[in-house]
Amino acid sequence: MKTPSMEKAASRKDIHDLPPNTSSSSASSSGLGQLARNLRDLPGNLRQAVLRHGFPDSPRTRSQAVFSSLFLHIHSVRTHRWTLKQTFTLGLGVATLALFAILIVTGIMLMVYYKPTEAEAYQSIKDIHYVVPGGRLLRNTHRWAANLMIVGVLLHMARVFFTHSYQKPREFNWIVGIVLLILTFALSFTGYCLPWDQLAYWAVVIGSNIAGSPRELFEALGWTQLAGIGDLQREILLGSHFVGNEAILRFYWLHCVALPFLMTAFIGVHFWRIRKDGGMSRPEDILPDELDGLPSDKVARTSFQDPGKTYTLVCAVSDGSPQVDKDEENTVQSWPHAFRAELSVAMIILALVLLLGIFLDAPLKVPADPMVPDNPAKAPWYFLGLQEVVSYSAFAGGIALPFFFMASLALIPFLDREKFPTGRWPRQKEAGIIGFSSLLAFLSVVAILAFRVKFGWLRDWNPGINQLWIILVNPGTMLVMFFGLYTLWVTWRTGSTRLGTTAFFCCFLVFFVVMTYFGTVHRGPNWGFYWWPSQWPG
Amino acid sequence: MSDRNELNGARGMKDKVPRDNLSRKDFMGTVGVCACLGGLSLAVTGALRSAVPGVLPDPSARFKIGTAGDFVPGQIKNFKEENVVLIRDDEGLYAISTLCTHLGCVVNRNEDGFQCPCHGSRYDHDGNVIRGPAPKSLPWFQIERLPGGQLSVDRNSEIPIGTKLKLDTEEEV
Ligand code: HEM
Ligand code: FES
Numbered sequence: 001m002k003t004p005s006m007e008k009a010a011s012r013k014d015i016h017d018l019p020p021n022t023s024s025s026s027a028s029s030s031g032l033g034q035l036a037r038n039l040r041d042l043p044g045n046l047r048q049a050v051l052r053h054g055f056p057d058s059p060r061t062r063s064q065a066v067f068s069s070l071f072l073h074i075h076s077v078r079t080h081r082w083t084l085k086q087t088f089t090l091g092l093g094v095a096t097l098a099l100f101a102i103l104i105v106t107g108i109m110l111m112v113y114y115k116p117t118e119a120e121a122y123q124s125i126k127d128i129h130y131v132v133p134g135g136r137l138l139r140n141t142h143r144w145a146a147n148l149m150i151v152g153v154l155l156h157m158a159r160v161f162f163t164h165s166y167q168k169p170r171e172f173n174w175i176v177g178i179v180l181l182i183l184t185f186a187l188s189f190t191g192y193c194l195p196w197d198q199l200a201y202w203a204v205v206i207g208s209n210i211a212g213s214p215r216e217l218f219e220a221l222g223w224t225q226l227a228g229i230g231d232l233q234r235e236i237l238l239g240s241h242f243v244g245n246e247a248i249l250r251f252y253w254l255h256c257v258a259l260p261f262l263m264t265a266f267i268g269v270h271f272w273r274i275r276k277d278g279g280m281s282r283p284e285d286i287l288p289d290e291l292d293g294l295p296s297d298k299v300a301r302t303s304f305q306d307p308g309k310t311y312t313l314v315c316a317v318s319d320g321s322p323q324v325d326k327d328e329e330n331t332v333q334s335w336p337h338a339f340r341a342e343l344s345v346a347m348i349i350l351a352l353v354l355l356l357g358i359f360l361d362a363p364l365k366v367p368a369d370p371m372v373p374d375n376p377a378k379a380p381w382y383f384l385g386l387q388e389v390v391s392y393s394a395f396a397g398g399i400a401l402p403f404f405f406m407a408s409l410a411l412i413p414f415l416d417r418e419k420f421p422t423g424r425w426p427r428q429k430e431a432g433i434i435g436f437s438s439l440l441a442f443l444s445v446v447a448i449l450a451f452r453v454k455f456g457w458l459r460d461w462n463p464g465i466n467q468l469w470i471i472l473v474n475p476g477t478m479l480v481m482f483f484g485l486y487t488l489w490v491t492w493r494t495g496s497t498r499l500g501t502t503a504f505f506c507c508f509l510v511f512f513v514v515m516t517y518f519g520t521v522h523r524g525p526n527w528g529f530y531w532w533p534s535q536w537p538g
Numbered sequence: 539m540s541d542r543n544e545l546n547g548a549r550g551m552k553d554k555v556p557r558d559n560l561s562r563k564d565f566m567g568t569v570g571v572c573a574c575l576g577g578l579s580l581a582v583t584g585a586l587r588s589a590v591p592g593v594l595p596d597p598s599a600r601f602k603i604g605t606a607g608d609f610v611p612g613q614i615k616n617f618k619e620e621n622v623v624l625i626r627d628d629e630g631l632y633a634i635s636t637l638c639t640h641l642g643c644v645v646n647r648n649e650d651g652f653q654c655p656c657h658g659s660r661y662d663h664d665g666n667v668i669r670g671p672a673p674k675s676l677p678w679f680q681i682e683r684l685p686g687g688q689l690s691v692d693r694n695s696e697i698p699i700g701t702k703l704k705l706d707t708e709e710e711v
Binding site for chain 2: 213220241525
């Protein structure tokens with residue numbers, strides 16, 4: 001048994017131990033002996049030089065392991081037991097991070113073979129898939145990790161929302177999260193454009209024309225002098241008036257340089273803020289049995305309860321971090337408990353992505369044909385909800401609606417400032433609101449979709465109608481209006497902004513899911529309605 | 539509260555600096571910050587300008603379609619690369635764009651007119667929108683006569699729907 005005092009003595013020796021015999025002028029043989037001893041000690045000394053602490057098996061070395069490592073010190077030395085509850089975070093944030101890490105590694109490796117030109121892009125992807133050793137797995141892994149990251153980031157957002165974790169002081173981190181959500185979508189979009197197959201080419205055409213769609217609004221309003229704004233946006237995105245080499249290069253630059261850089265920076269801020277906001281959210285009234293089964297630290301329980309001791313590392317943190325310094329006796333050392341949990345999530349994700357990559361090939365359509373789009377020309381599944389609303393109006397569906405949703409999501413922490421039990425999943429009344437809102441949103445989305453399929457919309461009834469009417473009144477804007485009114489009604493009826501925002505958030509999620517499902521399954525050639533893809537003509 | 543301010547010491551750390559006793563040092567500081575911001579924003583604007591392409595090597599908007607003799611009434615010729623379809627009927631020859639006015643997919647011609655595969659816009663035989671999200675009708679382009687009997691289409695000049703180029707029989711020979 002090493003006692004703390006022995007350890008202390010040992011470490012003092014580490015520091016003060018001068019190399020022996022430096023000053024003595026003994027025989028040359030002892031110089032060689034010295035060399036031999038140094039060689040023998042090399043592994044230990046090297047380890048000491050890099051890590052500066054012993055094996056993390058005591059409270060002190062375990063703390064050192066955290067704060068003396070650039071990569072680990074984003075963690076605090078101790079982690080609250082609530083944070084380790086699997087049913088609280090569900091590991092979704094860490095899973096998303098692991099996916100991002102996989103994407104960076106596989107992406108950097110794909111860059112070696114990918115050639116961002118109109119003539120070579122498609123062939124280089126084919127080469128990666130069929131010729132480069134291990135290239136197929138690399139490409140598949142990259143693709144499936146990207147798909148899963150979309151799912152991960154959405155679920156993580158839902159987790160944060162439903163556990164009330166966006167509330168003060170975490171408002172800003174919620175906004176950072178929304179930026180990360182948008183960046184995730186932007187990375188996916190620019191990424192699937194790179195293979196330059198039919199999907200890619202027509203996605204760039206459609207995406208860049210959405211950027212140009214303010215023209216639709218301004219022309220409908222008769223403000224033609226402003227219509228050029230859309231064209232300018234489009235020109236900046238494409239580097240040209242046409243989709244070609246310049247466009248590939250710009251998408252490549254966005255996908256491989258600009259967006260990953262921004263993503264990394266914002267993830268950095270995201271994690272930094274988790275620390276500065278006092279660690280992860282948790283309720284103030286945790287009952288002992290709620291922490292049953294989690295790792296615990298008996299020493300901490302006694303020593304932190306001893307009023308003689310203070311945990312002074314945090315005294316420099318002033319207001320805005322209410323959770324620092326509270327409930328210390330319920331913390332455990334981050335090494336190994338938090339790291340073990342994180343590593344497990346990351347390994348599960350890696351295994352999942354590898355399995356998908358081995359058994360499922362990432363799609364690659366026929367090479368881009370600027371003369372004939374596929375019919376139907378469908379985006380990847382996560383954009384099919386967007387494609388559905390874009391099929392009402394380019395500007396309303398492609399710009400106005402996404403902007404409205406992102407802006408209102410970002411504002412949630414400022415519209416609702418109620419004190420709800422943070423860090424807990426909804427109970428009773430709130431769960432009721434969630435169920436009711438989701439059902440209502442589901443029925444309203446389905447109803448309006450069915451109506452449009454059956455009866456058409458304004459243009460079908462009156463082909464000469466001014467486009468402004470269609471921009472303002474279409475299934476997408478009507479639903480948004482309905483969601484808005486419903487949210488206000490819930491807020492008024494319950495007298496609670498939290499319940500109001502909950503209603504809105506459920507509407508958003510259901511809208512996204514149903515639209516995505518509808519675009520994926522029920523839209524066929526010419527964007528017509530079909531019950532199943534098997535019924536598509538020819 | 540008060541001792542925290544003391545702790546923070548420097549004036550700048552206080553929540554508010556009263557406006558009326560701006561010292562010379564504060565004033566110079568403000569000027570400095572403004573100068574930095576101004577300089578930086580100029581630099582950033584300058585750098586961002588490079589995102590807007592200066593010279594656009596666009597392919598020519600005009601393309602040749604042959605001579606009047608190449609088109610007999612009832613004939614439809616699709617110029618796929620140029621995204622224009624040329625139609626000759628008893629009244630004359632006309633050129634309709636095949637790029638959907640919604641988001642630029644290439645429309646297909648069928649017995650009812652034109653149909654877009656991307657988001658379901660539909661147009662009649664003359665290119666008028668009848669369904670879907672397209673905000674405008676398919677444009678008609680000017681057809682010009684070149685010396686030597688050649689005809690060319692100018693995709694930069696739109697003409698009203700229904701303006702057809704009369705081709706007399708003499709020319710056809
Ligand atoms: C690239 C995307 C993202 C990554 C890699 C990421 C990563 C993480 C991680 C690792 C955590 C720790 C807790 C956990 O595992 O759940 C976390 C917490 C948090 N995230 Fe994210 N996140 C992302 C996107 C988002 C989004 C879209 C939102 C919401 C709009 C968001 C808001 C938050 C907030 C408010 C917290 C603190 C939660 C708490 O204290 O309980 N994040 N994030
Ligand atoms: S591009 Fe033709 S309907 Fe959208």
